[in-house]
Amino acid sequence: MRNIFTIIIGSLIVAVAYNFFLIPHHILSSGLSGIAIMLGFITPINTGIFNFLLNFPLLVLGFIKLGKRFIFYTILSVVVLSVGLYVIPVVQITTEPLLASLTGGVLTGVGIGIIFRSSGSSGGFDIIAMLLTKKKDFPLGALISAMNGIIVLISGFIFTWDAALNTLVAIYATGKVIDTIHTNHIKLTLTIVTKKGEEMKEKLLANLYRGVTIMNGEGAYSGEDRKILMTVITRYQLTDVKKLINETDRDAFVNITETTEVMGLFHRG
Template identity: 80%
Template sequence: MRNIFIITIGSILVGFAYNFLLIPHEILSSGLSGIAIMLGLVTPFNTGILNFLLNLPLLIIGVMKLGKRFIGYTILSVLVLSVSLYVIPVYQVTHEPLLASLFGGVITGIGIGIIFKASGSSGGFDIIAMLLNKKRDFPLGAMISAMNAIVVVISGFVFSWDAALYTLVAIYATGKVIDTIHTNHIKLTLMIITGKGDEVKEKLLANLYRGVTIMDGEGAYTGEGRKVLITVITRYQLSEVKEMITEVDPNAFVNITETKEVIGMFHRG
């Protein structure tokens, strides 16, 4: 319930940033939401409806290909954001487009950052990049940056190059705030010692797109058998993983260490 509440608040915050700051000045956000904003400005359709329709096929694919809990939280975020964009009126808070792009980007970054902290995402390019990354081991951040560059170029051709530059400012501000709140690039290694190894393994594999290595262990003091599970995750998944482990075995011993580098097939999302 805590994560659901946080994701809901974060998504509403993003909706306010779009309708109060970005949309009135024809400034696009990062990701698929930016394309939804553009289409909402040049067509009679509401941005919220467009945001939902653009994300819908990706969410359907994500349910089949990505972790169930992650995609469940992402679906919640997309729904709340889409409803927020539909319900919240478009209102020009400031007449200065530079201020709108800067503060709109910052508020959007805060909203998306706390969504990430709650183990979700705002959908769109995040899902596209993660799906592509499953097929090809490319850096996730580089792919998202490339797709955001396309949004900036589209903004220049559809509106003006001033609008494209303001869009770039908003995207940059959003990215910097997200990096401050949510350090996605940090990898963590988890060593989980539990008497319910099979149950913990099944829980992780069903809800998390990560590999798990299992070894047999024995308590030095008790002599009782234990399972030792080792997995590497990204920082934003830690809250989700801790919840899953606690649900299965509240007495599990978990050692969490920061990982400097991972060599081999590691999904970077």
């Protein structure tokens, strides 16, 4: 239920960013939503309807490749966003296009980042990016930004090049904020020194889909035997892992370092 609630909130934030900041200044968002906004400008059909229709084929692809739960959350996000675009009035909050592109881009990134953190996506290019990041450790926001060059070009040819540059600013801001919130591509190495090695190992293996390496150690001052556990996790998992370690051994010594690269067998999901 928490994921469902946060996905709804994130989708509504994106809808507000579009209708209050981007659409009033003919600024496009990233991905298929940007195409939906553009079609909403040049036809009498509402942007929300286009957003749903354009996302439908990728929802089918996501169902096949990314699993039922992910696609359920994505469908929820697409529906809430489409309804939000239809219901929320288009209001020009600021008369300054650059300010609108920055604010709209940041709000869009916040909304999409929240959706990603809740194991969903807002559809469109997000699904393609999620498929790619399951294979390689690419920053998700950077991937989405890279796939949006065509949106900027379309904006320049159909509207004005000022609008295209503002679209570029909005897309860049969105990508940066997504990478700040959705940190799944960042890997951390944990070195845990504990008296409760077996119990800690069982807890980690039961709650994380990660391998754990165990080494024997000895306290230099106390001379007592210790177990040293090493594992690599994603930045997104850190809060849960810290809680798990604290519940198992409050006196455990834990060293956390950011990992530049992981080679060999490592589950990237």
